Amino acid sequence: ALFVKPVQGESLSVFRAETINQGEIEKISGEVLSKLEDKAALVGEPEVIKRNGELVLAIASPIVIEGEIAGAAVAIDSLQGLSKAISDEPMSEQELWDSGSPLIFVVDEQGRAIFHPNSEKVTSRQPLNELKIVQEWAATKNQIQSALLPFTTEYKGETRKMIGAYSTAVISDDLKFGVIVMQDEDRALVSVAEMRRQTWLISGILALVALILGSILARQLTSPLLKLVSAAQTISAGDLSHRIETKSITEIGTLGTAFNSMTENLEDHIARLAFAAKENRELFVGTVKALAAAIDGKDHYTRGHSERVSRVSVAIGQRLKMSEDELETLRISALLHDVGKIGIDDAILKKPSTLTDEEYAIMKTHPQEGYKIMKNIPAMAEFLPGMYMHHEMVNGQGYPQGLSDEEIPLQAKIVSVADTFDAMTIDRPYQKGMDLPAAIERIKTFVGTRYDIHVVNALIEACADGQIGVGRVKLNNYKPGRIRTDKKDPAKSAA
Structure with missing residues (x-):
């Protein structure tokens, strides 16, 4: 969804009604805009859409025309694509436990899942801090690094010996995600290479989400910003017959050259997020730790x-x-x-x-x-x-x-x-x-x-x-x- 709030006049929004409603758009946009202040751009915290239980991420930026702030724009994008990107054939949590395959999930700074093979753990928004690996990440999240930790956990009344790795994805100065990979210890000792690939992949996926978001905004938001602002002012003046000419829903409200400042700031955030995935040394260290733990184990x-x-x-x-x-x-x-x-x-x-x-x-x-x-x-x-x-x-x-x-x-x-x-x-x-x-x-x-x-x-x-x-x-x-x-x-x- 795209939400535009001019300084004067009524706000405009473009969205798919089957996934989100106007009220949710205004609520999510209002929360992120209230924190924007004088920032060039701001990434909000993940929010759950009530209609379908999807998690979304909001990014806000001021709209500046001829040196003056004319309004603000908020882009709301879904994080649903993570599971498909991780595996062509996603497995349930039970299947992962039964097969001993790596279990990959992403948590926010409160330890709440924003991606997990068990969708109920995402929609419930309950912290996963009972897991030792989540506690370990929470204690070191200010550093972008990979680490390995042997620990035990309970699953359906059975104690399991596990080995876990984690890395930190920096979305913005105020928002960090923990990418967690854990696997049955016995299986991990014979699948170190696979754990390295999975850790690299999930970190890359987070970068890819941001890159795709930037790409979509760059493609869709190319119409002049003045046209959209002018339309908002015309409508707010009482001319309700005024319409914006579009060929399809995906092209409506594209923001053009005036929105380039937001794109540049998005690229800055994307670059910082992509750094974690592209920096092979950090992933290399994680693999080294996994190999060392496998030998010690x-x-x-x-x-x-x-x-x-x-x-x-x-x-x-x-x-x-x-x-x-x-x-x-x-x-x-x-x-x-x-x-x-x-x-x-x-x-x-x-x-x-x-x-x-x-x-x-x-x-x-x-x-x-x-x-x-x-x-x-x-x-x-x-x-x-x-x-x-x-x-x-x-x-x-x-x-x-x-x-x-x-x-x-x-x-x-x-x-x-x-x-x-x-x-x-x-x-x-x-x-x-x-x-x-x-x-x-x-x-x-x-x-x-x-x-x-x-x-x-x-x-x-x-x-x-x-x-x-x-x-x-x-x-x-x-x-x-x-x-x-x-x-x-x-x-x-x-x-």
């Missing part, structure tokens, strides 16, 4: 290991004053540091007791396996050091290359320390995780043999400030001291 005790190593690595990198680009590269490298374990037999990965020498030798091949997987992908080149060299030692006794000190990139040195820190502080079948003080003191003993002193000091500082902790363990009053860079041999000091 092969062993119950290492679930979430790659994500934790990534966060600890970034905290260390911040202490070392790395740039934002370097931190992002470090984050991805740490997420993928164990990607080579995808080629290690599950019997070794999940073994509850200490590995034999032969099994340990096989486990030590995972850096080479990861390197083989990623080396032929050009986009992965900058992440290879952390994957390939995180088991090297500064004394040259590490593997797989036996590099020493300056030969080891900083990225690999950081991932190495973060990997050990997480391994020490989580429970394993054959040992209980250390508390924070014990883990720090243990890592300090490896300075100069395994680890770089500057990296370890950065870890200590982050722990001392409470930036890094162990699960629910608090730092309390423990403040480990920095390791002196001029540290002397204790035997020589005694002498």
Whole structure:
């Protein structure tokens, strides 16, 4: 529907009577116009049409003629096309649960569904905040990002283990949507590529909706704006016989060159929304997290290991004053540091007791396996050091290359320390995780043999400030001291 409200005179509206009525148009338009103020354009919140239960989105812009505001226009468009765009043969919510297929839905900032395979959850406007993945998105919606989260949920009295991913679509400064994908954990471990495609697709669909809306407005609103405003003024003056000549309903009231300002502002909003879909790096990060979670998920005790190593690595990198680009590269490298374990037999990965020498030798091949997987992908080149060299030692006794000190990139040195820190502080079948003080003191003993002193000091500082902790363990009053860079041999000091 299209609604035009001149400063003087009566308003005009063009709409399809079988889908919406005049009262709903005026109500929706009134709400968005009341918030327009001096903005160049404004995107309203989704509204439910009572007649057919469809969700619509309203976009308003002032009409400016010769520098003066002559009125305002509101375009109301349906969001119904999302389900068809996601799948040629949409499945019901029950079918998705039964088949273990990814369940995709979109929520607003209150957690209410604006698209869901179960239409009742859309029309009821009840928040879906009982889902852990929705809560996670709500806490991070100010950042356009993808993330992965293992969680459990109830469906028809049955507890399901799930893995979910989300991204944020910025419609305007005041309006954000969360694009949520969740799938049965067991199925997700064998369908990471499909989850990536679905996440990219739904983000692209939101951009496409805005692009289509802009395209429709650009095609249909090409008649001169003065003609429409003049007609409104003529009718308001009492000449009710005046009519606007049109060939069809779709061409009536097109706004022409004076409406170009609204189109330009729409393009700005569209560009910001399209950015989320076109920015392959954000989707790439989501896929990396899904892959890392799939690898970690092969062993119950290492679930979430790659994500934790990534966060600890970034905290260390911040202490070392790395740039934002370097931190992002470090984050991805740490997420993928164990990607080579995808080629290690599950019997070794999940073994509850200490590995034999032969099994340990096989486990030590995972850096080479990861390197083989990623080396032929050009986009992965900058992440290879952390994957390939995180088991090297500064004394040259590490593997797989036996590099020493300056030969080891900083990225690999950081991932190495973060990997050990997480391994020490989580429970394993054959040992209980250390508390924070014990883990720090243990890592300090490896300075100069395994680890770089500057990296370890950065870890200590982050722990001392409470930036890094162990699960629910608090730092309390423990403040480990920095390791002196001029540290002397204790035997020589005694002498």
